[in-house]
Amino acid sequence: xxxxxxxxxxxxxxxxxxxxxxxxxxxxxxxxxxxxxxxxxxxxxxxxxxxxxxxxxxxxxxxxxxxxxxxxxxxxxxxxxxxxxxxxxxxxxxxxxxxxxxxxxxxxxxxxxxxxxxxxxxxxxxxxxxxxxxxxxxxxxxxxxxxxxxxxxxxxxxxxxxxxxxxxxxxxxxxxxxxxxxxxxxxxxxxxxxxxxxxxxxxxxxxxxxxxxxxxxxxxxxxxxxxxxxxxxxxxxxxxxxxxxxxxxxxxxxxxxxxxxxxxxxxxxxxxxxxxxxxxxxxxxxxxxxxxxxxxxxxxxxxxxxxxxxxxxxxxxxxxxxxxxxxxxxxxxxxxxxxxxxxxxxxxxxxxxxxxxxxxxxxxxxxxxxxxxxxxxxxxxxxxxxxxxxxxxxxxxxxxxxxxxxxxxxxxxxxxxxxxx
Ligand SMILES: *[C@@H]1O[C@H](CO)[C@@H](O)[C@H](O)[C@H]1NC(C)=O
Ligand SMILES: *[C@@H]1O[C@H](CO)[C@@H](O)[C@H](O)[C@H]1NC(C)=O
Ligand SMILES: *[C@@H]1O[C@H](CO)[C@@H](O)[C@H](O)[C@H]1NC(C)=O
Ligand SMILES: *[C@@H]1O[C@H](CO)[C@@H](O)[C@H](O)[C@H]1NC(C)=O
Ligand SMILES: *[C@@H]1O[C@H](CO)[C@@H](O)[C@H](O)[C@H]1NC(C)=O
Ligand SMILES: *[C@@H]1O[C@H](CO)[C@@H](O)[C@H](O)[C@H]1NC(C)=O
Ligand SMILES: *[C@@H]1O[C@H](CO)[C@@H](O)[C@H](O)[C@H]1NC(C)=O
Numbered sequence: 269x270x271x272x273x274x275x276x277x278x279x280x281x282x283x284x285x286x287x288x289x290x291x292x293x294x295x296x297x298x299x300x301x302x303x304x305x306x307x308x309x310x311x312x313x314x315x316x317x318x319x320x321x322x323x324x325x326x327x328x329x330x331x332x333x334x335x336x337x338x339x340x341x342x343x344x345x346x347x348x349x350x351x352x353x354x355x356x357x358x359x360x361x362x363x364x365x366x367x368x369x370x371x372x373x374x375x376x377x378x379x380x381x382x383x384x385x386x387x388x389x390x391x392x393x394x395x396x397x398x399x400x401x402x403x404x405x406x407x408x409x410x411x412x413x414x415x416x417x418x419x420x421x422x423x424x425x426x427x428x429x430x431x432x433x434x435x436x437x438x439x440x441x442x443x444x445x446x447x448x449x450x451x452x453x454x455x456x457x458x459x460x461x462x463x464x465x466x467x468x469x470x471x472x473x474x475x476x477x478x479x480x481x482x483x484x485x486x487x488x489x490x491x492x493x494x495x496x497x498x499x500x501x502x503x504x505x506x507x508x509x510x511x512x513x514x515x516x517x518x519x520x521x522x523x524x525x526x527x528x529x530x531x532x533x534x535x536x537x538x539x540x541x542x543x544x545x546x547x548x549x550x551x552x553x554x555x556x557x558x559x560x561x562x563x564x565x566x567x568x569x570x571x572x573x574x575x576x577x578x579x580x581x582x583x584x585x586x587x588x589x590x591x592x593x594x595x596x597x598x599x600x601x602x603x604x605x606x607x608x609x610x611x612x613x614x615x616x617x618x619x620x621x622x623x624x625x626x627x628x629x630x631x632x633x634x635x636x637x638x639x640x641x642x643x644x645x646x647x648x649x650x651x652x653x654x655x656x657x658x659x660x661x662x663x664x665x666x667x668x669x670x671x672x673x674x675x676x677x678x679x680x681x682x683x684x685x686x687x688x689x
Pocket of ligand 6: 599600601603604605
């Protein structure tokens with residue numbers, strides 16, 4: 269059960285299996301009660317979630333749980349499609365001053381606006397709009413950390429814009445955090461809420477990384493967490509982990525201090541390993557680090573791989589993303605490296621989640637991969653720099669703000685509400 273709860277997206281079952289499962293609960297009422305009670309408790313009170321009703325008492329003919337009048341079944345919110353909604357945006361470049369220029373597509377002259385007119389519609393329920401007050405009430409006295417790369421920052425900036433208006437962010441949120449790294453921390457006194465972003469594009473310790481040079485390489489200590497987050501994370505209540513695009517670089521892997529291989533490195537003297545080898549180990553190390561911290565009581569949330577949409581080339585040789593509407597599910601399939609990245613991280617998430625459950629820790633999922641695969645229209649393309657910057661390269665990896673990345677926070681709130689029951 270616990271497994272099923274944190275694994276919603278990938279624990280999809282055929283209806284017959286669902287019935288069989290319910291039958292199982294009916295068949296062993298005592299066991300069912302024991303197993304189902306925490307689940308029921310977890311599910312009953314979703315005031316903002318219009319989910320499909322499922323009457324447990326009726327389903328369990330013997331009246332196993334007569335005190336529960338109506339229980340709403342969990343909806344797999346990550347399975348769905350984008351539907352037109354001309355009222356889907358929450359803010360604009362004019363109303364949110366916290367958008368970084370690289371994602372400020374409207375300000376930088378993106379001419380088409382249709383990418384703003386879509387809302388995520390889970391197949392089995394409606395996703396409520398983001399409610400900043402609800403979010404902040406859940407965060408009262410708590411702390412939330414994003415660990416990852418610039419896509420995590422993109423996610424965080426969306427969250428800040430969604431909260432802006434409720435909170436006077438520029439006055440009250442003071443960046444004052446680990447100056448030697450690219451990590452930041454903000455404090456919201458009205459809610460005693462701490463928000464942090466830890467810059468750790470590989471999750472693990474990396475050296476010889478130069479994001480400014482064209483070498484696009486890095487040496488990774490696959491068994492050592494990046495200290496930027498590892499030394500700070502213990503007290504956080506919610507930790508959103510993500511990683512991905514940096515693993516496409518030319519990487520050299522070290523374990524126990526020894527060179528073990530490399531990926532995309534074209535070296536004949538070193539074993540040729542895949543990027544997935546490093547990606548898997550990095551997540552293993554991140555999860556192991558969290559689970560080892562005695563004081564860590566946080567909810568760990570994996571935000572899954574966010575696909576890019578370069579067409580006709582890659583980021584450095586003229587690739588573009590010119591589409592102006594979402595794909596339908598029939599038009600694109602999760603395949604190739606997107607699928608491999610996703611599969612790898614899901615496998616490690618499941619394995620670590622089982623360990624976490626033994627420790628009474630919660631692992632939850634923000635499985636954005638398929639939803640974002642459908643949004644080739646959501647990237648800045650050329651509108652990530654002002655026109656006087658002399659470059660013709662496109663950004664088909666980050667997401668415009670406002671834009672489809674705001675949905676990540678609608679879903680984050682959904683996950684947090686589930687935790688608050
Ligand atoms: C748009 O959404 C806002 C916020 O949910 C709501 O107050 C408003 O009535 C909506 N407008 C329309 C035209 O649906
Ligand atoms: C917002 O973007 C529009 C163009 O879409 C621009 O005219 C306006 O000056 C921008 N406002 C701010 C505050 O960036
Ligand atoms: C703020 O929250 C922390 C827990 O994160 C708590 O220890 C502290 O007492 C709270 N402070 C106030 C002023 O409520
Ligand atoms: C390393 O493996 C990759 C993927 O399997 C392959 O494309 C590449 O040619 C290999 N490189 C070397 C030097 O063997
Ligand atoms: C891809 O490049 C070709 C040749 O440069 C061009 O004709 C075509 O329109 C491009 N397609 C897209 C989707 O950019
Ligand atoms: C993935 O699917 C797309 C169509 O959605 C296809 O164009 C592409 O070639 C496929 N890539 C791989 C690696 O199978
Ligand atoms: C922009 O870069 C191109 C190629 O690097 C160069 O030929 C051109 O002169 C540059 N233009 C400006 C305005 O700097």
